[in-house]
Amino acid sequence: MDRKKVVPLEDRLPQLKKERKQKANRRFIFYASFFFLLILVVIYFQSPLSKVSQISVSGEQLASSGQVIQASGISDQTHIWDVRPATAENRIEKLPTVQTASVRTVFPNRVTIQIKEYDxxxxxxxxxxxxxxxxxxxxxxxxxxxxxxxxxxxxxxxxxxxxxxxxxxxxxxxxxxxxxxxxxxxxxxxxxxxxxxxxxxxxxxxxxxxxxxxxxxxxxxxxxxxxxxxxxxxxxxxxxxxxxxxxxxxxxxxx
Structure with missing residues (x-):
């Protein structure tokens, strides 16, 4: 009975070749996808799409939104990855009317600023x-x-x-x-x-x-x-x- 269970090597070769081909294909798809994604990231970082396109301000009453944006140091020429929320918040909080500020980046190229002013x-x-x-x-x-x-x-x-x-x-x-x-x-x-x-x-x-x-x-x-x-x-x-x-x-x- 043990002899009947033994499969000759020549009979297994087609199956082994098929499995190896599937593994190779999966590996190729993985590396190709990673390479393609890397190219997209490079293109994004080098293109105008990575620059801040919109800055929204909320909570302002005494200071204008323009004053808040100017104080933050962020503009439409700033690349989104160059935005440092903590640094921008410290700058905004130097305005005499602002008690606290919160700066967030929103993919792909938006920035939101929320402030709380002094009473x-x-x-x-x-x-x-x-x-x-x-x-x-x-x-x-x-x-x-x-x-x-x-x-x-x-x-x-x-x-x-x-x-x-x-x-x-x-x-x-x-x-x-x-x-x-x-x-x-x-x-x-x-x-x-x-x-x-x-x-x-x-x-x-x-x-x-x-x-x-x-x-x-x-x-x-x-x-x-x-x-x-x-x-x-x-x-x-x-x-x-x-x-x-x-x-x-x-x-x-x-x-």
Whole structure:
């Protein structure tokens, strides 16, 4: 029986030749495909197709998309493989309005840039114009038009950088809920830093404060306002201690 299972070599040769030919064909197809792909890659890298054809920017409001693209150092003459996302992000984040930036390359030749800008914490009124102040303290150029900004407090009478910095730095530390309750802040020059700020609140009250204690004391306002008599409006003093003077008491004193 063992002899019947033995296949003579001459009978196996056609099968062996066929298998070897199949292996050779597969090897040829593999090398040919790799070589063809390599040629395509070389052609792509040497052709205009490898240059950046589109740069899209999202998240910009204060800075223009053109400013962001220019800061990134990427242009339509940049080859896609020359784009260094980390380097471009660092360049963009040097813009005074940009807090963070994310740069991504999208095959074959697109670049996307997503930025997060600093919040506007206040506007400085100067010569009839309004200049945005960001949470990092950067003072931007004058707003176009003559409309009154409503998304952040307006600062009036601030001519000295020390007082302006104290208030803007303070606003950056105050919860957004408190900032939204402030309509505008007036600086009242005086011999001391006591009672040199008057804040007009959106609920009709006024707050007298000091630049030295402004950050700490203004955060007490929501609790103080919630405990005022219903319908009462007046002035809340927060420079030294805290007390409320209703408008009715002020009118009676004048009479």
């Amino acid at each position: 506007r914490k206040a506007y400085l009124e100067k010569n009839g114009g309004y200049y945005p102040i960001l949470q990092n303290g950067a003072l931007l150029g004058k707003l176009p038009g003559s409309g009154l900004p409503v998304d952040a407090p307006i600062l009036y009478g601030f001519s000295r950088q020390a007082e302006l910095s104290a208030v803007t730095e303070g606003l950056a530390k105050i919860p957004q809920q408190v900032i939204h309750s402030i309509s505008d802040i007036h600086y009242i020059p005086g011999p001391t830093n006591n009672d040199n700020l008057v804040l007009y609140m959106n609920d009709g009250n006024r707050v007298v404060a000091s630049t030295t204690t402004f950050v700490k004391n203004i955060q007490l306002y929501p609790e103080i306002a919630a405990n005022l008599p219903k319908g009462a409006h007046g002035t809340i003093h927060l420079s030294v201690g805290s007390y409320f003077v209703p408008d009715s008491a002020k009118s009676s004193a004048q009479n």
